[in-house]
Amino acid sequence: xxxxxxxxxxxxxxxxxxxxxxxxxxxxxxxxxxxxxxxxxxxxxxxxxxxxxxxxxxxxxxxxxxxxxxxxxxxxxxxxxxxxxxxxxxxxxxxxxxxxxxxxxxxxxxxxxxxxxxxxxxxxxxxxxxxxxxxxxxxxxxxxxxxxxxxxxxxxxxxxxxxxxxxxxxxxxxxxxxxxxxxxxxxxxxxxxxxxxxxxxxxxxxxxxxxxxxxxxxxxxxxxxxxxxxxxxxxxxxxxxxxxxxxxxxxxxxxxxxxxxxxxxxxxxxxxxxxxxxxxxxxxxxxxxxxxxxxxxxxxxxxxxxxxxxxxxxxxxxxxxxxxxxxxxxxxxxxxxxxxxxxxxxxxxxxxxxxxxxxxxxxxxxxxxxxxxxxxxxxxxxxxxxxxxxxxxxxxxxxxxxxxxxxxxxxxxxxxxxxxxxxxxxxxxxxxxxxxxxxxxxxxxxxxxxxxxxxxxxxxxxxxxxxxxxxxxxxxxxxxxxxxxxxxxxxxxxxxxxxxxxxxxxxxxxxxxxxxxxxxxxxxxxxxxxxxxxxxxxxxxxxxxxxxxxxxxxxxxxxxxxx
Numbered sequence: 029x030x031x032x033x034x035x036x037x038x039x040x041x042x043x044x045x046x047x048x049x050x051x052x053x054x055x056x057x058x059x060x061x062x063x064x065x066x067x068x069x070x071x072x073x074x075x076x077x078x079x080x081x082x083x084x085x086x087x088x089x090x091x092x093x094x095x096x097x098x099x100x101x102x103x104x105x106x107x108x109x110x111x112x113x114x115x116x117x118x119x120x121x122x123x124x125x126x127x128x129x130x131x132x133x134x135x136x137x138x139x140x141x142x143x144x145x146x147x148x149x150x151x152x153x154x155x156x157x158x159x160x161x162x163x164x165x166x167x168x169x170x171x172x173x174x175x176x177x178x179x180x181x182x183x184x185x186x187x188x189x190x191x192x193x194x195x196x197x198x199x200x201x202x203x204x205x206x207x208x209x210x211x212x213x214x215x216x217x218x219x220x221x222x223x224x225x226x227x228x229x230x231x232x233x234x235x236x237x238x239x240x241x242x243x244x245x246x247x248x249x250x251x252x253x254x255x256x257x258x259x260x261x262x263x264x265x266x267x268x269x270x271x272x273x274x275x276x277x278x279x280x281x282x283x284x285x286x287x288x289x290x291x292x293x294x295x296x297x298x299x300x301x302x303x304x305x306x307x308x309x310x311x312x313x314x315x316x317x318x319x320x321x322x323x324x325x326x327x328x329x330x331x332x333x334x335x336x337x338x339x340x341x342x343x344x345x346x347x348x349x350x351x352x353x354x355x356x357x358x359x360x361x362x363x364x365x366x367x368x369x370x371x372x373x374x375x376x377x378x379x380x381x382x383x384x385x386x387x388x389x390x391x392x393x394x395x396x397x398x399x400x401x402x403x404x405x406x407x408x409x410x411x412x413x414x415x416x417x418x419x420x421x422x423x424x425x426x427x428x429x430x431x432x433x434x435x436x437x438x439x440x441x442x443x444x445x446x447x448x449x450x451x452x453x454x455x456x457x458x459x460x461x462x463x464x465x466x467x468x469x470x471x472x473x474x475x476x477x478x479x480x481x482x483x484x485x486x487x488x489x490x491x492x493x494x495x496x497x498x499x500x501x502x503x504x505x506x507x508x509x510x511x512x513x514x515x516x517x518x519x520x521x522x523x524x525x526x527x528x529x530x531x532x533x534x535x536x537x538x539x540x541x542x543x544x545x546x547x548x549x550x551x552x553x554x555x556x557x558x559x560x561x562x563x564x565x566x567x568x569x570x571x572x573x574x575x576x577x578x579x580x581x582x583x584x585x586x587x588x589x590x591x
Contacts, residue, residue, distance in 0.1 A: 067235070068228045082423055085212075087233030090129040090240075092213035093145055093152060095206025101173040102144060108169070109147045113370075115161045116154060120371030123162075126153035128434065130241050134363040135248040143366050150370060155217055167217055174210070181211060181218065188223040205236050253326050256565075261325040263561070265318060268339040283317065286343035293347055307354035312361065317346070324349040490579055493586040494518060500589055503538060504573070505559050506547035514578050525559070538562055543589065544570040 097105070116123065129149065134142045154162025171178045180195055181187075196207035212229065215222055272282060280287075294304030308314065324346040328337050337345075368374060498519055504512065505525040512524045523537060538544060544563050546556060563570045571588060575581055 063235075064232065067231050070228075070231070083227050083230035084234060084427055085230060086127075086129055086427065087230060087235070087237040088209050088212045089127060089152065089156075090237040091206045091209025091233055093129060093149055093209075095204065095210050096152075096169075096174075096213075097141075097144055097148055098173045101169065102141070105144050105147075108165075109144075112147065112151055112162075112165065116150070116159070119154070119159065120150065123150040123153045123157075123159075124371045125428075126157050127428070130237060130434070133244055133248070134359050136244055139359045139362050142363070146367065147370060152213070163217060166214075170214055170217075177207075177211070181214065181220065184215075184220050186221040186223055187211075187215060187226075189226050189229055192226070192229070205233060209233055251327075251330060253330060257329060258322070258326050261322045261329065265321045265325060265342070268342075269318065272339075283343055285340045286317065286321075286346055289344050289347040293351065307351050310354035310358050311350065312357040313353075320350060321346050490582065493590075494582055496590050497582070497586050500585075501540065501542045502585065502589075503541050503544045504547065505544060506556070507549075507573075511547075511576060511578075515581065518578065518582065538566065538568055541568055543585075544568055545573050545585070546570065547573045549574060549576070 101108070127149075137145075151162050151166055155166045177195065184191065192208060192211055195211055196204055208229065212222065212226070212233075214220075293307065297304055297306050303309070314320070321342055325337065325342050327349065328335075328342065328345060364372075499521060502519070502522045503525065504515060504522060507515075507524075509526065512526070515522070516524060523541075525537070538559070544559065546560070560570070562568070573581055573584065575584070
């Protein structure tokens with residue numbers, strides 16, 4: 029059976045051709061017209077083929093919530109939510125489970141706006157499942173805070189797409205999706221029927237909802253550092269701090285630029301009536317100044333990878349990083365705690381670990397079998413078998429499960445992104461500490477060998493020692509050229525790197541080597557730093573040599589490599 033096409037807007041757009049040279053008015057966005065035509069064409073084919081499915085109203089709910097709270101309503105919202113909680117506190121769990129649409133996120137809106145939207149969702153859900161108080165409340169709010177639109181809409185008994193667009197703008201391309209969602213959402217509460225041709229508008233709003241949420245996910249994705257960047261920043265900050273500590277500065281001169289900016293922030297906070305370190309109190313993952321500097325430098329290098337930042341700049345920017353982290357941590361903790369107060373579920377892991385067990389304080393009351401509720405996210409249809417109550421109920425249950433899975437997936441994505449970020453920092457620290465541990469072991473062995481450097485070496489044993497290590501894959505870095513030449517005569521297969529080799533460091537010379545030795549008495553800092561970084565990165569064993577006596581060097585390496 030063909031669908032009736034009496035609505036003027038429907039008739040006007042159903043035969044749009046998909047060509048760029050179609051004669052549209054100058055003010056019409058061609059891409060939007062094509063998008064609308066495609067949705068309408070799909071809807072027409074479904075109707076003409078008899079494959080009509082009750083439309084999903086999730087997109088309507090999403091945009092309804094986005095545009096329902098006005099500035100005046102937000103100012104009065106404390107009164108609204110307190111009255112709502114007084115009447116519906118015992119129903120919060122039921123209202124929360126009734127439907128989720130992808131409300132205003134705490135990551136893209138003011139915490140207050142996001143919280144008000146979350147409460148509004150509960151009121152909207154209550155009206156949709158037939159709660160008398162919620163229904164009267166939302167009708168009252170619409171009448172008071174959307175007075176002009178209410179007076180226009182109340183005159184309709186049935187409303188068409190053309191009439192909806194006329195109430196929300198001059199043309200589809202000028203219409204506000206939140207206004208469309210608000211009108212379509214209010215119609216059932218005001219006993220106004222939506223014309224059958226409005227079916228394509230549900231699809232339109234669902235598509236726009238998906239686009240909006242995808243864009244939000246993109247804009248709020250955690251910025252992941254490049255591979256090894258965190259480790260590189262750790263080494264740089266540690267070097268700065270080490271150089272600073274060698275200067276024997278007065279206590280108030282350590283990290284001077286950081287504390288100077290910190291003092292200014294403190295005065296700003298005091299000017300607003302807060303303690304000077306309030307932003308520090310708000311940091312949920314504060315691992316100390318060193319770690320904050322490392323994170324700051326990683327962000328700076330991600331932001332401007334070609335720029336070399338000074339220690340003074342990093343100290344200054346670390347204060348800004350702290351403020352940004354504190355701001356987001358406040359928003360996140362507020363989201364969780366405020367959500368719990370209005371019925372959001374607590375993480376099962378937190379429940380399992382809690383010492384408090386509410387089951388031991390509550391009295392089991394025989395629950396009354398709930399009355400059957402009307403479908404929440406299914407729009408009524410006027411023709412076909414799909415209007416049967418059991419079919420609508422089944423569709424609603426499936427869509428409810430999809431909404432629940434969407435919420436669950438969003439939560440899991442958040443947990444994964446946070447865990448991934450923490451894992452990268454942890455991996456960087458593990459690599460750093462493991463490298464430091466290996467270097468400490470090597471230094472301890474060097475200290476021991478230095479103490480026993482004068483121990484007599486049996487001349488009859490030395491040839492066997494030399495023979496045993498002559499074919500070992502050894503690299504000697506540092507040492508005077510004459511000292512190196514003497515060792516080369518004894519060990520021609522070994523590789524010797526002059527101290528000036530840092531100018532043309534080739535990591536390949538350390539590949540597949542059994543051990544790298546640094547001659548501590550004759551090596552520059554830059555050369556050591558570059559080669560030790562390669563040894564750490566590729567897990568090449570390394571050690572230290574301090575003796576100028578060739579026989580002692582051979583004996584030391586023999587002790588470490590053979591015995």
